Amino acid sequence: MTTSFASSRSSADRPVSGVIGTDEANRRTGRADDNLRRKRAGDLVADTAAARGIIWTTQIPTRQDGALSPDIASQSRQILDNLRTALERAGSGLESVLHITIYFTDLRERQVFNDIYREYFPSPRPVRCAVGVNELGIPGMKVELTASAALTGS
Numbered sequence: 001m002t003t004s005f006a007s008s009r010s011s012a013d014r015p016v017s018g019v020i021g022t023d024e025a026n027r028r029t030g031r032a033d034d035n036l037r038r039k040r041a042g043d044l045v046a047d048t049a050a051a052r053g054i055i056w057t058t059q060i061p062t063r064q065d066g067a068l069s070p071d072i073a074s075q076s077r078q079i080l081d082n083l084r085t086a087l088e089r090a091g092s093g094l095e096s097v098l099h100i101t102i103y104f105t106d107l108r109e110r111q112v113f114n115d116i117y118r119e120y121f122p123s124p125r126p127v128r129c130a131v132g133v134n135e136l137g138i139p140g141m142k143v144e145l146t147a148s149a150a151l152t153g154s
Contacts, residue, residue, distance in 0.1 A: 048090050054098075055090045055149045059083045060141060072109040072142045076116040079143055084120070087149055096150040097126040103144045107132040113143060 048057040059082045061075035062068050069075055084094050104110055110130055117125075126147075136144050 048086050050090055050151055053151045055087065055092050055151055056146065057083065057086050057090070057149075058144070058146045059086060060136075060138065060144050062138070068138060068140050070140060072106075072112045073116065075142050076113040079145055080116065080120045083145065083147060087147075090151070092149045092152050094120055096152045097121070098148045098150060100126050100128040100145055100147045102128065102130050103133050103136060104130060105133060105135060105142050109142060 048055060050056070059079050061079040061082065063078060069078060083097075087093050087096070102110075102113065104113070107130065136142070
């Protein structure tokens with residue numbers, strides 16, 4: 001989905017946005033908006049946008065080489081590592097996450113994710129929501145997440 005902005009907004013009011021990812025990921029998602037800046041982070045695939053002190057990001061569990069582990073535990077750990085990396089590069093961190101929505105292809109695997117999630121987010125944890133879906137964008141992908149975080153400059 002491409003973000004569009006009303007033409008009546010001044011450039012100062014427009015979000016500063018960025019796409020972190022591979023050429024392939026950007027081609028598949030059709031990123032064409034001129035308000036998006038491309039950033040490179042190895043081959044980490046992530047979409048990150050920031051505006052008015054808030055960062056939004058979508059993460060998938062691919063490794064830097066583009067590979068996808070077959071099990072939910074490895075994918076959960078990878079997606080949370082990817083989240084950490086994307087937030088840090090955008091000027092925030094896990095400690096500033098406000099909300100996470102987690103998409104699962106099998107909600108029965110939620111407990112495995114939760115156990116790993118607790119390692120990354122000690123109490124108090126961000127507000128979150130879990131959603132069951134039929135499938136995700138890459139065959140074999142079991143989890144995807146979107147998160148919002150405060151921009152901290154860290």
